[in-house]
Amino acid sequence: MSIFSHQFHHLSQLLERARHDWQHTPFSCTHLPWADLAPPLLAMNEEELDELDENDHRALAWLGQWRPALLTPYFQPLPELNRASDYHTPHWSSGIGGRKWAQIKDFAANITAFGSQLAKNPTLPILEWCAGKGHLGRLLAQQGANITSLEWSAELCAQGQALAEQLQLNHTFICTDALSESAATLFKAQQCGVALHACGELHLRFLQHAAQAGTQELALSPCCYHLISGECYQPLSKLGQAHDLKLDRQSLRLPLQRQITGGERVRKLRHLELTWRLAFDELQRTLTKNNSYLPLPSFPKALLSGSFSEFVGWACNKKGLVAPLTIDSSHWLALAEQRRLLVKRIELVRHRYRYGLELWLLLDKALFLEEQGYQVQLGTFTNLANTPRRYLIQAKRPLPVT
Ligand SMILES: C[S@@+](CC[C@H](N)C(=O)[O-])C[C@H]1O[C@@H](n2cnc3c(N)ncnc32)[C@H](O)[C@@H]1O
Structure with a gap:
């Protein structure tokens, strides 16, 4: 039993018992x-x-007086992962700064960590999923990577492509719907898949397609859990299916209610x-x-x-x-x-219960990836002051012993 499955098992039971508090x-x-x-x-x-x-x-300690389960280790915060060494905005950052730039820099700082092949083999292609203008992809391309960014907005693709060409980067946009069948074919085994703030159904597809293709490395920061195609969240992992909390969209919105003051x-x-x-x-x-x-x-x-x-x-x-x-x-x-x-x-x-529910959703995804043969790491990639959507799931396939 992995650490994740142990935590998930207990968390599921606690959340099920506390349903009357959060639903x-x-x-x-x-x-x-x-x-x-x-x-x-x-x-x-x-x-x-x-x-x-x-x-x-303080609020947790207060409610813990009547709901001691909230104070158990199963609700403990996830570890802090890597942080960028600086947040200076270079001239090519095209106007993004502040919190958004810090998020991108911190996310990028994690991709090459976690024993990534990219550290040794910067030519490993990167697929950026739901890229927007491809700010993350552009930063990675500046560091020498070969990037393909998928995005469905033609306008964002055109702006991102123009910036890539100006800077003569190895960075190409594919303008297509991530939910289309053809999007699945973009995933390859010899690749690193990255998805920064991909919404519900989009991040679920990212994980499913990547697992199917055996994609070497993955880095995902999920957001908007409620934007799914069905009425309720369908757990990806076997343990999630066995302990299904049957989260409807209203419950899936709860983790998103944390805002930066x-x-x-x-x-x-x-x-x-x-x-x-x-x-x-x-x-x-x-x-x-x-x-x-x-x-x-x-x-x-x-x-x-x-x-x-x-x-x-x-x-x-x-x-x-x-x-x-x-x-x-x-x-x-x-x-x-x-x-x-x-x-x-x-x-x-x-x-x-915002955090407990988000943790449950993250653990379900981590467990799914473990079931698919990945080594998985979960933690925060940036500070809370930058964004409350700061959880990162990283996964890599163990390399064959030579
Ligand atoms: C929250 S933004 C994240 C953008 C970028 N990764 C970032 O962090 O700056 C989500 C992006 O997904 C794109 N998107 C939404 N639905 C999509 C779909 N079905 N196919 C492809 N892209 C989609 C949106 O246009 C938007 O650019």
Whole structure:
């Protein structure tokens, strides 16, 4: 039994037992779902709730008083992997800087580590999966690698290809859908596959195609677990299938709810967004005479600089409703005030399972790769201040003994 399977087995059991803590939709709840947690949750005001929720370490210790399983080693943080030695932006970095550049540099710093063949054989071709403009590929090409970047946006491919040509790099774009059958044929045995922030179905295909082709080395940082083609996550590993948590899209979104605190302005915007969403929900329940929650999609933050009535117009339009001619904003906003606290109390508990669920998803992938004969490493490739999507799965096929 590998270390991963031992941890996964226990984590699965703990998450299954705690399902009642993490599987609620806070916007649908009309009261706190946990009798034992109601007194401590009700004892906190909004400021205290916000402060505790933002401090993951303290919040975990707080909830651990009633949920000691959260404090067991099965929820322990993954190790820190390599970090870049510097984050200077060269002239060819084409305007990317700050956190994005740090992510790319740190990701690249890990590819050549972990006993990679690339360290000895820089000619091992690299396939960059869902590349965007290929910033990562360009950095690796600058270091001498031979890169093929797959991306479906023709515009991003054209921009990336132009930059590669300007710099005379060994870097080619293939403009195609990663979910098409032909994309599978891009995977080869003598290759290193890299995928930085590939969303749900895209990273699942990456792993499946690479395993099928026997691709020598892999480096994947997954994101947007909920963007899958089915209703529920289908575990890749045998152990995952045996301990299937049957995660639906709503549960798969939970790991993504960790955000980097972006200062007071961002905090205020989040507060306003939550209030307006809840106020609209109160209004739509009256309008449709249907007392159930109607989810709204994400929207550009610029919408929050208008009036609440304008927001209602947008939301009604999205949901195929006729907006009322007059809107008593203060009435709906006052109702939202009461519900906002309930949502925050429920989120304070749910958020403590963000990491456990993400770890479960990562371990399922690590186990799948082990089952396929890979040696696997899991950890963080960059610091939390750069991105909360900082987990890296690295895998390599053991070389034949000569
Ligand atoms: C989150 S971005 C990551 C881009 C890049 N790897 C990075 O980290 O900067 C995901 C990329 O996947 C691309 N993408 C989404 N769906 C795709 C598909 N079906 N086939 C190919 N590319 C896709 C998007 O256009 C986008 O550039």
